[in-house]
Amino acid sequence: MKDQAEGLRNLVQIQNDKGTKATRIITVTSGKGGVGKSNFTLNFALTLKSQGYKVLVFDADIGLANIDVLMGVSSKYNLYHLLKKEKSIWEIIQKGYNDLDFIAGGSGFNDLLRLTEEELDYFAEQVMQLNGYVDFIIFDTGAGLSKETLKFILAAEETFVVTTPEPTSITDAYAIIKMVNSMGHDVSFKLIINRVTDMKEGKQTADKISLVAKQFLNIHIPSLGFVDDDVSVSKAVKKQVPFTVAFPNSAASRSLNILVENYIKGYRVIDTPTSGVKGFLNKMMRLLK
Numbered sequence: 101m102k103d104q105a106e107g108l109r110n111l112v113q114i115q116n117d118k119g120t121k122a123t124r125i126i127t128v129t130s131g132k133g134g135v136g137k138s139n140f141t142l143n144f145a146l147t148l149k150s151q152g153y154k155v156l157v158f159d160a161d162i163g164l165a166n167i168d169v170l171m172g173v174s175s176k177y178n179l180y181h182l183l184k185k186e187k188s189i190w191e192i193i194q195k196g197y198n199d200l201d202f203i204a205g206g207s208g209f210n211d212l213l214r215l216t217e218e219e220l221d222y223f224a225e226q227v228m229q230l231n232g233y234v235d236f237i238i239f240d241t242g243a244g245l246s247k248e249t250l251k252f253i254l255a256a257e258e259t260f261v262v263t264t265p266e267p268t269s270i271t272d273a274y275a276i277i278k279m280v281n282s283m284g285h286d287v288s289f290k291l292i293i294n295r296v297t298d299m300k301e302g303k304q305t306a307d308k309i310s311l312v313a314k315q316f317l318n319i320h321i322p323s324l325g326f327v328d329d330d331v332s333v334s335k336a337v338k339k340q341v342p343f344t345v346a347f348p349n350s351a352a353s354r355s356l357n358i359l360v361e362n363y364i365k366g367y368r369v370i371d372t373p374t375s376g377v378k379g380f381l382n383k384m385m386r387l388l389k
Contacts, residue, residue: 122376123231124367126238127256128292130263131272133243136294137262139337140327141240142170143344143353146200147360150344154234156193159205160252161242168204171196172340175204182226183219189226197345201234220388224381231377245276253280255383257375258288260324264295265305274309281317289319292359293326302326325359328352 128144130137138161145155159167159178168175173196181187196202215223230237239256241249253259263273273291280287291309296302306323313321330352336343344353375382 122378123234124236124258125256125377125380126236127241127249127252127259128238129241129249129253129259129261129276130243130269131261131274131276132269135243135262135264135269136327136333137243138166138240139170139333139343140260140262140292140294140356141238142167142196142200143342143356144360145236145238146198146342146344147356148236148364149198149200151360151364153236153364155200155236155238156230156234157196157200157202158237158239159203160239160248161205166205167202167240168194168196170337170340171202171342178204183215183223185222189229197342205240215388220385224385227381228377237377237380244272245279250280251384251387253287254285254387255380257380258290260290260292261321262292262294263305263309265293265297265301270305270308274312277309277313277319277321278317281319289321291321291323293323295329296326297329299326325362326355327359328355 128137128141138159141157145157149155157167173194175194177187177192177194179192182189182192192203193201194204239252241252261273261277263269277289280289291306293302293305296305302325303323306326310321310323313319328351330343330347330350332347332350333343333352336346339346343350344356347353
């Protein structure tokens with residue numbers, strides 16, 4: 101573990117010396133549980149990685165963290181060990197399928213709300229080292245708008261809201277967007293429609309939410325795309341293997357590939373530079389203090 105941590109430190113130092121592009125921060129959330137949010141996060145990250153991007157998944161779902169479970173990986177360390185200064189940021193980074201970097205969830209995110217200023221500074225100094233190490237850091241948050249989830253939504257550069265075509269899921273997805281908007285925050289939301297029977301259903305679901313958001317909130321909520329309802333997904337969960345790894349040619353994997361390709365096209369033409377980990381931490385520190 102120490103050798104791996106040392107190697108990661110050396111790698112990021114080389115990248116920072118080269119002036120690498122700043123890391124982009126994404127928060128993934130949902131209005132309710134059971135919509136496949138964590139499964140989407142994991143497989144989205146793996147698909148991004150397969151396109152040549154470096155990705156780190158941060159499991160920020162307090163109490164229900166399961167990114168490691170979905171991969172059948174036993175997590176030795178998590179954020180708690182960092183906050184208690186028992187381990188460095190490099191030592192809590194673990195490897196999943198296809199060498200995907202991830203940081204396991206735990207009680208640590210709840211502890212963030214009770215840190216002293218000195219402890220917050222240490223946390224920021226550690227996480228800041230990730231800037232340039234990866235292209236994307238993806239925070240998989242809990243379902244619903246808890247105070248912890250809200251902070252990640254507000255600090256990230258964009259937030260993916262995962263929903264399904266079910267009426268209750270659509271209602272809850274809109275509710276979380278409405279609640280954040282009512283607080284006066286300008287958040288870049290994007291819709292992910294999961295478990296659709298076909299493209300038509302995916303488009304209709306996204307259009308419903310986008311239309312209501314435009315009409316009543318006066319905000320534009322674009323859709324990134326959809327993921328097919330596919331029995332291969334549940335089979336992969338039982339095997340504790342990501343579905344894009346276990347069934348790369350399944351309908352779900354193919355539709356996710358299209359979604360990622362669309363995202364990458366938009367990512368490449370972004371005019372404003374990303375504020376990176378530094379911008380994320382500045383926002384997070386203001387929210388926590």
